[in-house]
Amino acid sequence: MTRGAAARARSAAAVVARSVGGDPAERRRRRLLGAALTCCAAFLLAAVAVATFGLAGPECLRTPGGSTVCVDSGGGYTVTSPPGVSEPIDDFSFGGRLVPDTSGLAPYVGESGLRPGVVVAALLLVVPFAVFALQVVRLGSAARERRLAALRLQGATSADLRRIAAAEVRGTGLVAGVAGLPAYLGLWLLLGVLPPSGWRLLPTPAAALVVGWPVVAVLVVVAAVLAARRAADVGTVDALGLSRRRARPLSRSSATTTAVILGVLVLGLVLLFLAPNGAAAGVVVLVLPLVFVAAAVAAGPWIVVAVGRRHVRRGNPVAVLAGRRLIADPRTPGRVAGVLLAVGLAVGFAVSDVIGIFLSGRTDPYDLAFFGGGILTALAAIGLAAVVAALSLVVGASEQVLDARRPTAALVALGAEPATVVRVVRTQLRSVSVLPAVGGAVVGATLLGGWFAVAEGGGRAWVVPAALGAVVVAVLVAGGAAALGAAGAQRLLRRPLAEAMSVESLRTA
Amino acid sequence: MTPPSTPGDLPGTPPPDHLAATVPVPAGAVLEAHGVQHAYRRTVALRGVDLRVDAGEVVAVTGPSGCGKSTLLHAAAGLLVPQAGTVTLLGRDLARLTEDERALLRRREVGIVLQFGQLVPELTAVDNVALPLLLDGHPADGARRLALDWLERCGAEDVAATMPSDMSGGEAQRVAVARALVTGPSVVFADEPTGSLDTLAGRQVLGLLVAAVRERGASLVIVTHDNTVAARSDREVRLVDGTVASEAVLR
Numbered sequence: 001m002t003r004g005a006a007a008r009a010r011s012a013a014a015v016v017a018r019s020v021g022g023d024p025a026e027r028r029r030r031r032l033l034g035a036a037l038t039c040c041a042a043f044l045l046a047a048v049a050v051a052t053f054g055l056a057g058p059e060c061l062r063t064p065g066g067s068t069v070c071v072d073s074g075g076g077y078t079v080t081s082p083p084g085v086s087e088p089i090d091d092f093s094f095g096g097r098l099v100p101d102t103s104g105l106a107p108y109v110g111e112s113g114l115r116p117g118v119v120v121a122a123l124l125l126v127v128p129f130a131v132f133a134l135q136v137v138r139l140g141s142a143a144r145e146r147r148l149a150a151l152r153l154q155g156a157t158s159a160d161l162r163r164i165a166a167a168e169v170r171g172t173g174l175v176a177g178v179a180g181l182p183a184y185l186g187l188w189l190l191l192g193v194l195p196p197s198g199w200r201l202l203p204t205p206a207a208a209l210v211v212g213w214p215v216v217a218v219l220v221v222v223a224a225v226l227a228a229r230r231a232a233d234v235g236t237v238d239a240l241g242l243s244r245r246r247a248r249p250l251s252r253s254s255a256t257t258t259a260v261i262l263g264v265l266v267l268g269l270v271l272l273f274l275a276p277n278g279a280a281a282g283v284v285v286l287v288l289p290l291v292f293v294a295a296a297v298a299a300g301p302w303i304v305v306a307v308g309r310r311h312v313r314r315g316n317p318v319a320v321l322a323g324r325r326l327i328a329d330p331r332t333p334g335r336v337a338g339v340l341l342a343v344g345l346a347v348g349f350a351v352s353d354v355i356g357i358f359l360s361g362r363t364d365p366y367d368l369a370f371f372g373g374g375i376l377t378a379l380a381a382i383g384l385a386a387v388v389a390a391l392s393l394v395v396g397a398s399e400q401v402l403d404a405r406r407p408t409a410a411l412v413a414l415g416a417e418p419a420t421v422v423r424v425v426r427t428q429l430r431s432v433s434v435l436p437a438v439g440g441a442v443v444g445a446t447l448l449g450g451w452f453a454v455a456e457g458g459g460r461a462w463v464v465p466a467a468l469g470a471v472v473v474a475v476l477v478a479g480g481a482a483a484l485g486a487a488g489a490q491r492l493l494r495r496p497l498a499e500a501m502s503v504e505s506l507r508t509a
Numbered sequence: 510m511t512p513p514s515t516p517g518d519l520p521g522t523p524p525p526d527h528l529a530a531t532v533p534v535p536a537g538a539v540l541e542a543h544g545v546q547h548a549y550r551r552t553v554a555l556r557g558v559d560l561r562v563d564a565g566e567v568v569a570v571t572g573p574s575g576c577g578k579s580t581l582l583h584a585a586a587g588l589l590v591p592q593a594g595t596v597t598l599l600g601r602d603l604a605r606l607t608e609d610e611r612a613l614l615r616r617r618e619v620g621i622v623l624q625f626g627q628l629v630p631e632l633t634a635v636d637n638v639a640l641p642l643l644l645d646g647h648p649a650d651g652a653r654r655l656a657l658d659w660l661e662r663c664g665a666e667d668v669a670a671t672m673p674s675d676m677s678g679g680e681a682q683r684v685a686v687a688r689a690l691v692t693g694p695s696v697v698f699a700d701e702p703t704g705s706l707d708t709l710a711g712r713q714v715l716g717l718l719v720a721a722v723r724e725r726g727a728s729l730v731i732v733t734h735d736n737t738v739a740a741r742s743d744r745e746v747r748l749v750d751g752t753v754a755s756e757a758v759l760r
Contacts, residue, residue: 324636412588506627
């Protein structure tokens with residue numbers, strides 16, 4: 001394409017993006033997208049803030065007794081006390097007596113050896129928001145497909161369509177990237193100022209944050225634009241114009257990507273098994289959660305297809321309809337299923353951890369505060385991820401309900417009771433929430449938690465029953481929470497579903 | 510066309526009681542509507558319409574766009590409850606039935622064909638046709654065999670395993686006709702069934718629908734603004750601005 005043609009295409013893209021922006025549904029979509037991307041930016045900045053904390057040199061803090069405690073890069077403490085003051089090193093601990101309270105950071109952040117784990121956790125929390133943003137980018141995609149088809153009919157090239165799709169989200173991405181810093185400051189107030197000393201998770205904003213901010217903003221814009229270009233589904237838009245959505249089965253490239261990520265995951269696990277104390281083990285332990293979440297999100301659509309096929313085999317109309325709908329578009333619910341699989345795994349691990357600590361008979365206040373605080377923080381993060389995943393489920397399902405409102409109304413016209421249609425949606429929601437969450441909980445509690453419990457228990461008699469009990473409790477917690485989430489999602493879908501079932505929907509385009 | 514089968518015609522698949530009960534088409538009026546009024550916010554669609562359809566009768570409801578044809582059909586089929594007036598379908602006052610009871614009545618004794626087929630996009634043609642039977646608890650194998658039988662009768666056997674997105678408009682309408690007839694209904698409602706088709710495909714689908722209904726002795730209420738469609742009916746009821754402007758007996 002010549003420079004002039006590209007400029008004309010950009011100009012046309014801007015006109016279309018502006019006119020589409022006037023649509024109330026489009027404005028709502030942009031607000032949701034902006035909120036999701038802002039949260040992504042805020043957690044990325046949190047990762048930057050924690051990762052760069054203490055890089056300038058040892059962090060020195062003054063204790064109430066007048067000693068100076070410097071935390072070195074290896075996580076150790078150097079204590080310098082004034083003459084006549086003697087404070088045992090154990091007092092500079094986390095159990096409440098302490099102190100390095102010029103920052104008041106929790107040891108997970110204060111100690112450099114534990115800090116990478118918090119960075120990984122912050123990065124993991126980006127994932128549910130990114131999945132949510134991806135769902136929102138696809139929101140209204142049926143209408144967008146028709147719009148793109150109409151443009152194609154008028155001579156727009158594939159490149160034009162991609163530009164238009166990119167233009168639709170570029171501005172929103174930029175605003176979200178910029179809003180990331182204020183959002184991070186809000187997060188810092190919540191997690192870095194309000195908690196009591198020794199429990200704070202985010203350090204005071206420093207210069208590194210100002211440097212990281214534009215980088216994160218650019219990252220957010222680029223990711224949003226790439227996602228929008230992909231969601232434009234230009235491959236299915238032809239000049240004859242699309243009036244019906246087509247099934248989008250999973251492609252071979254999707255299978256390859258999933259296989260590669262799973263391969264990396266298995267490789268990491270093998271490395272860890274073969275050399276649990278090797279030099280690379282620390283890095284592997286940190287990277288594995290990220291790889292696992294990537295693998296879960298990549299494998300999610302395949303899990304959804306498998307569940308859908310199982311429903312179809314059951315033969316009853318509710319299961320068949322739910323199964324066919326899952327198979328027709330497995331990507332949207334699959335990403336949520338992947339996040340919930342990871343959430344279930346984390347729940348399994350946390351539950352096993354709690355049971356292991358409880359039964360190991362620990363009484364040391366530092367240990368209890370350290371592990372208890374860590375588990376509470378992890379549970380809060382898991383809860384946040386689960387809530388965002390549930391919202392993604394609502395967004396994806398409402399898109400499908402709206403997109404299929406005419407066939408849904410026709411189904412009711414044919415004589416399907418409204419309750420039957422509701423059961424179809426409920427089956428879909430539960431299939432992509434409860435099953436992955438329970439599966440993740442079983443794996444998490446059995447493998448990670450079981451291993452942890454064994455290590456903690458030191459071969460005591462209660463270890464095996466405790467590990468089994470952890471599996472049961474994890475399944476109940478994860479499954480119950482997922483079922484509650486699915487019920488909440490179904491409740492939020494009540495109105496669009498009722499609209500889809502109404503006779504007026506028979507007239508919709 | 511050979512006489513159409515009903516769910517009970519399949520060997521080894523006895524019909525559910527309610528389906529067996531629908532096989533003898535009732536004599537007399539299958540549909541009686543009196544003083545039907547309905548409005549959408551400020552737009553009045555029907556202003557006191559009366560309509561009677563006898564057993565075995567093919568009635569065309571015609572009129573310009575926005576005259577209330579589709580609203581009348583929706584009220585007659587129990588898809589909406591009119592704000593005033595009564596609709597009695599197969600001896601049952603629709604206003605006295607719950608939403609689920611109306612759904613059950615439609616599923617078991619009424620067939621519906623809509624303008625764009627409105628097939629369930631995630632199901633193949635054969636599954637779409639089998640769906641009303643499956644919803645009614647019919648065994649899956651029997652339902653699919655009957656669906657295939659009806660697809661063949663409607664000339665759509667070639668697309669039995671095809672998804673709606675890969676069908677032409679005419680093929681989708683043939684499948685929709687098969688779906689409307691598979692339960693052996695006493696009355697079929699069709700809303701612009703040829704409206705989205707070219708002349709030839711429209712003529713074929715209409716011929717198929719009318720022939721199947723006449724052979725069965727069922728009634729057909731067809732909403733259309735196409736005069737050639739109306740010409741194939743027994744009686745034409747013309748609506749203008751929400752009221753019956755004229756009625757003409759054509760056969």
